[in-house]
Amino acid sequence: MTEPQPQVQPFYGPNQGYIEELYERFQKNPLSVDASMRAFFANWQPPAENAIATNKDNGYSQPVTGSMPPSATIADQGDTEKIVGAVNYAQAIRLFGHLAAHLDPLGGKPTGDPALNLVEYHITEADLARLPAHLVGGPIAHSAHNALEAIQALRQVYSGAIGYDYDHIREPKERAWLRDAAESGRFAAPLDPADNRDLLERLTQVEVFEQFLQRIFPTKFRFSIEGLDMTVPILDTVISAAAGAGIDSILIGMAHRGRLNVLAHTLQKDYRQILAEFKDPLTLNHYRRDLSWTGDVKYHAGAFRELREISVGGKSVTVEIRMAPNPSHLEVVNPVVEGMARAAGTSVDQPGPAKFNPMETLPIVIHGDAAFPGQGVVAETLNLYRLPGYWTGGTIHLIANNQLGFTTDSLDSRSTLYASDLAKGFKIPIVHVNADDPEACLVAARLAFAYRAEFQKDFLIDLIGYRRYGHNEVDEPDFTQPVMYKVIRSHPTVRALWAKTLADRGQVSLAEADDLVKYRMTDLQKGSETLNPERDLVVDQPDPSPPGAAKRVMTAVPLADLRAINASLLTDPPGFNFHPKLIKARQKRREVLADPDKATIDWATAEELALASILADGISVRLTGQDVGRGTFSQRHAVFSDIQTGDTFVPLQHFAQAKAAFEIHNSPLSENAVLGFEYGYNVQAPDRLVLWEAQYGDFNNGAQTVIDEFVMSARAKWGQTPSLVLLLPHGLEGTGPDHASARLERFLQQCAEINARIVNCTTAAQYFHLLRRQAGLLIEDPLPLIVMTPKSLLRNAYVASPARDLVEGQWQSVIDDARASANPAQITRALLCSGKIYIDLISNPLRETASDTAVIRVEQLYPFPGKAIDELLSAYPALTELTWVQEEPQNMGAWEFAMPYLARLSTVIQHKWLIHYVGRVAGSSPAEGSPAMHNAIQDAIIKNAFGKVGLSQVDSLIAKF
Numbered sequence: 010m011t012e013p014q015p016q017v018q019p020f021y022g023p024n025q026g027y028i029e030e031l032y033e034r035f036q037k038n039p040l041s042v043d044a045s046m047r048a049f050f051a052n053w054q055p056p057a058e059n060a061i062a063t064n065k066d067n068g069y070s071q072p073v074t075g076s077m078p079p080s081a082t083i084a085d086q087g088d089t090e091k092i093v094g095a096v097n098y099a100q101a102i103r104l105f106g107h108l109a110a111h112l113d114p115l116g117g118k119p120t121g122d123p124a125l126n127l128v129e130y131h132i133t134e135a136d137l138a139r140l141p142a143h144l145v146g147g148p149i150a151h152s153a154h155n156a157l158e159a160i161q162a163l164r165q166v167y168s169g170a171i172g173y174d175y176d177h178i179r180e181p182k183e184r185a186w187l188r189d190a191a192e193s194g195r196f197a198a199p200l201d202p203a204d205n206r207d208l209l210e211r212l213t214q215v216e217v218f219e220q221f222l223q224r225i226f227p228t229k230f231r232f233s234i235e236g237l238d239m240t241v242p243i244l245d246t247v248i249s250a251a252a253g254a255g256i257d258s259i260l261i262g263m264a265h266r267g268r269l270n271v272l273a274h275t276l277q278k279d280y281r282q283i284l285a286e287f288k289d290p291l292t293l294n295h296y297r298r299d300l301s302w303t304g305d306v307k308y309h310a311g312a313f314r315e316l317r318e319i320s321v322g323g324k325s326v327t328v329e330i331r332m333a334p335n336p337s338h339l340e341v342v343n344p345v346v347e348g349m350a351r352a353a354g355t356s357v358d359q360p361g362p363a364k365f366n367p368m369e370t371l372p373i374v375i376h377g378d379a380a381f382p383g384q385g386v387v388a389e390t391l392n393l394y395r396l397p398g399y400w401t402g403g404t405i406h407l408i409a410n411n412q413l414g415f416t417t418d419s420l421d422s423r424s425t426l427y428a429s430d431l432a433k434g435f436k437i438p439i440v441h442v443n444a445d446d447p448e449a450c451l452v453a454a455r456l457a458f459a460y461r462a463e464f465q466k467d468f469l470i471d472l473i474g475y476r477r478y479g480h481n482e483v484d485e486p487d488f489t490q491p492v493m494y495k496v497i498r499s500h501p502t503v504r505a506l507w508a509k510t511l512a513d514r515g516q517v518s519l520a521e522a523d524d525l526v527k528y529r530m531t532d533l534q535k536g537s538e539t540l541n542p543e544r545d546l547v548v549d550q551p552d553p554s555p556p557g558a559a560k561r562v563m564t565a566v567p568l569a570d571l572r573a574i575n576a577s578l579l580t581d582p583p584g585f586n587f588h589p590k591l592i593k594a595r596q597k598r599r600e601v602l603a604d605p606d607k608a609t610i611d612w613a614t615a616e617e618l619a620l621a622s623i624l625a626d627g628i629s630v631r632l633t634g635q636d637v638g639r640g641t642f643s644q645r646h647a648v649f650s651d652i653q654t655g656d657t658f659v660p661l662q663h664f665a666q667a668k669a670a671f672e673i674h675n676s677p678l679s680e681n682a683v684l685g686f687e688y689g690y691n692v693q694a695p696d697r698l699v700l701w702e703a704q705y706g707d708f709n710n711g712a713q714t715v716i717d718e719f720v721m722s723a724r725a726k727w728g729q730t731p732s733l734v735l736l737l738p739h740g741l742e743g744t745g746p747d748h749a750s751a752r753l754e755r756f757l758q759q760c761a762e763i764n765a766r767i768v769n770c771t772t773a774a775q776y777f778h779l780l781r782r783q784a785g786l787l788i789e790d791p792l793p794l795i796v797m798t799p800k801s802l803l804r805n806a807y808v809a810s811p812a813r814d815l816v817e818g819q820w821q822s823v824i825d826d827a828r829a830s831a832n833p834a835q836i837t838r839a840l841l842c843s844g845k846i847y848i849d850l851i852s853n854p855l856r857e858t859a860s861d862t863a864v865i866r867v868e869q870l871y872p873f874p875g876k877a878i879d880e881l882l883s884a885y886p887a888l889t890e891l892t893w894v895q896e897e898p899q900n901m902g903a904w905e906f907a908m909p910y911l912a913r914l915s916t917v918i919q920h921k922w923l924i925h926y927v928g929r930v931a932g933s934s935p936a937e938g939s940p941a942m943h944n945a946i947q948d949a950i951i952k953n954a955f956g957k958v959g960l961s962q963v964d965s966l967i968a969k970f
């Protein structure tokens with residue numbers, strides 16, 4: 010079926026204004042236009058007034074249609090039509106030339122576009138030959154003798170091996186810069202034979218490495234780069250341009266495809282190391298297991314290299330290159346790399362806001378052509394790139410486009426023409442380039458970095474090649490793409506093509522090119538023959554051993570210091586107009602430390618004092634999440650807005666005692682990308698406290714990939730030691746199945762080998778000590794900290810603490826029942842609980858009469874404080890009954906996790922206690938939709954916990970509703 014073709018208006022009118030302007034200039038002063046235009050205007054009659062639609066955007070903008078007025082003479086109209094036709098044809102080439110570019114190395118035909126047919130403009134080549142080159146505009150016009158020559162040159166630029174896909178760029182300055190960059194040829198590859206030979210050598214390294222591995226390990230996966238070999242020279246070019254511009258930290262994120270090759274060549278990972286990993290000696294695996302880590306497959310591993318003495322423009326510079334480790338989950342490493350780049354370019358040693366310098370670091374992210382449009386995290390990450398809290402000075406994106414996703418054709422994997430189209434919405438310039446044209450690829454690479462240096466924004470290279478084998482080297486591609494693979498099998502490699510080009514130019518003979526191949530192959534062969542994998546394999550990871558028991562950290566802060574900090578935080582900036590309600594709230598805060606024994610410190614105050622004291626200790630803090638500035642529950646007010654001017658004021662950036670920077674940003678409405686970003690920031694800058702808050706705890710499941718693959722398991726897989734803090738509002742409050750549960754159970758399920766700290770604490774003072782302890786352990790004992798945080802309890806009197814508890818206390822993983830422990834002999838029943846249900850229990854009137862019952866809080870769930878609980882229970886001599894109470898359904902919350910630990914307590918074993926459960930019955934949804942039903946069940950749980958209602962009665966309550 011033929012697709013309906015759009016009707017091209019023969020008479021676009023955008024540049025008539027331009028012509029008229031030139032003509033006016035010519036009339037005033039004929040010498041003000043060039044000779045060809047002078048000759049042309051000498052015989053030209055302009056059309057009548059108003060016939061000209063003006064558009065003077067450098068001749069580079071979108072055509073708009075216009076028409077000739079009836080008053081124009083036939084002769085005038087004919088001339089004008091030709092001129093305008095020529096101008097608009099040039100315009101169409103600039104806009105749509107990429108649709109006719111030769112981008113597919115396998116010879117796939119370009120889509121084309123009727124706007125690129127000369128005939129549509131009612132002009133001929135002969136007409137063009139008679140028109141001046143000047144009409145075409147841009148740098149090309151200067152060297153062409155007439156419009157035909159200029160148009161032909163323009164077609165070579167826009168429809169050659171590069172497709173410049175810029176029509177979506179909205180900034181005129183950028184558009185003009187990009188057009189000039191394309192048309193001036195200033196990024197063209199140098200003709201220096203030495204550089205061309207270097208490129209041949211590089212392509213030889215890239216190709217022979219893969220061929221050697223294929224020969225030696227034909228049945229092992231390596232996700233070969235072949236078909237996209239130019240990836241490595243493109244990276245070389247970008248990295249050396251970056252180094253030349255003074256950037257000394259390069260951060261790379263990429264998936265499996267071509268990764269081993271990039272590790273070997275861009276990061277200079279030792280070949281022998283890679284070969285040893287292929288041989289996979291068992292001793293290595295034992296070694297890893299002993300240290301409680303699993304390692305990861307070789308094509309997920311990260312790497313770090315300091316490349317000294319890269320020669321850039323005759324100077325020798327040093328660059329650090331880091332490849333982030335990543336899981337199989339495609340594209341999820343993107344935000345991680347961005348966060349790493351943000352951290353690498355941010356200085357925090359001064360009080361006030363953090364300062365980001367885009368010329369310290371360059372992120373490069375390599376994408377798959379199926380994954381880029383398919384994975385939502387790509388869009389989430391692109392959305393970060395211009396946000397003040399997430400800006401990294403511009404990322405260079407490279408789509409390693411092999412035209413297939415596993416076995417799936419692009420027709421089935423995206424609804425867009427190009428794999429890169431998503432980037433258009435973010436106004437990122439795109440070049441598509443044929444991966445078999447090394448010179449064009451290097452033009453794209455130079456242009457990408459130059460644009461980034463000029464505008465500090467993202468740039469995308471869509472490198473279009475192919476995949477020499479199946480999805481992996483064992484897959485049979487003929488099952489699904491027989492026609493394509495017939496072409497691929499007889500298609501020469503890019504190295505061979507380049508060797509032929511150089512031979513044709515007389516720069517390198519084919520025999521020399523063959524010698525380069527033999528030399529590389531022999532080198533690899535020798536390395537392989539002398540390899541002793543068990544000896545030669547170096548575990549290139551930081552010490553993966555699990556951390557010891559948490560060290561003690563001094564978390565209490567002297568009262569005088571707290572008072573001074575508080576007063577300083579509450580100093581109003583001159584002329585700032587606070588909201589009247591917030592003036593009152595600040596007034597109240599001034600009193601909170603007056604009487605150290607009065608419980609006046611609520612959750613948000615404790616948080617602010619903790620963060621301020623951490624900043625005063627010289628540790629910088631970054632806090633992000635949805636609406637964190639104010640706080641979802643209007644509790645935080647870390648950022649004030651002037652009610653007259655809208656200006657903002659952040660007390661934690663302006664208090665006298667601060668010694669390090671405080672960064673706070675409302676995040677975009679994303680979980681996966683923003684948590685990935687904070688993870689990356691954290692591992693790159695482990696000495697800074699990084700906190701991410703979910704709007705409600707539930708929403709962390711939008712970041713499940715980052716939690717599973719990075720936060721909880723990166724230590725075991727890659728030896729990374731994150732210390733990120735997740736603040737997750739959690740608790741069943743009758744607001745429905747969502748907004749209830751931060752899915753505590755999922756975090757607990759992933760806990761082993763001391764990979765995190767999971768807490769559900771109940772007082773403001775505990776939260777204070779917790780944050781300070783985390784800051785104090787960042788370097789000595791780093792672990793992610795997952796905190797179930799309160800919602801309605803933020804302002805609850807039971808949660809508030811006296812200053813005394815901040816000044817003298819410390820973090821307690823278990824809290825005994827003060828009333829019960831004052832009279833232990835009376836206690837026959839112990840209720841163990843965690844988090845909000847504790848407040849529900851002790852605030853219930855039944856508590857008063859239950860003088861035989863101790864209510865004990867397990868504030869830290871992992872590492873599970875079994876020893877502390879054991880000691881505490883053994884202090885109650887008359888105890889006969891132990892019950893775990895929770896509000897979450899039985900299959901959720903902490904019960905299933907805690908139970909085996911409790912069963913192993915020596916007190917439990919000794920007394921042969923059964924451990925009772927009181928809580929909701931197991932369910933698939935975390936909470937009830939009806940507030941009344943919630944209240945009834947919550948009430949029944951409390952009654953049941955105090956031994957007043959049997960479980961069957963709870964069940965009947967559920968049935969009743």
Ligand SMILES: Cc1ncc(C[n+]2csc(CCOP(=O)(O)OP(=O)(O)O)c2C)c(N)n1
Pocket residue numbers: 266337338339376377378379380381384409411413414415480
């Ligand atoms: C999130 C996710 N879903 C599915 C997969 C399984 N998978 C691995 S590679 C691949 C195809 C990727 O295609 P593309 O992005 O074009 O990269 P290529 O492998 O072709 O280089 C798929 C579906 C995965 N790794 N990650």
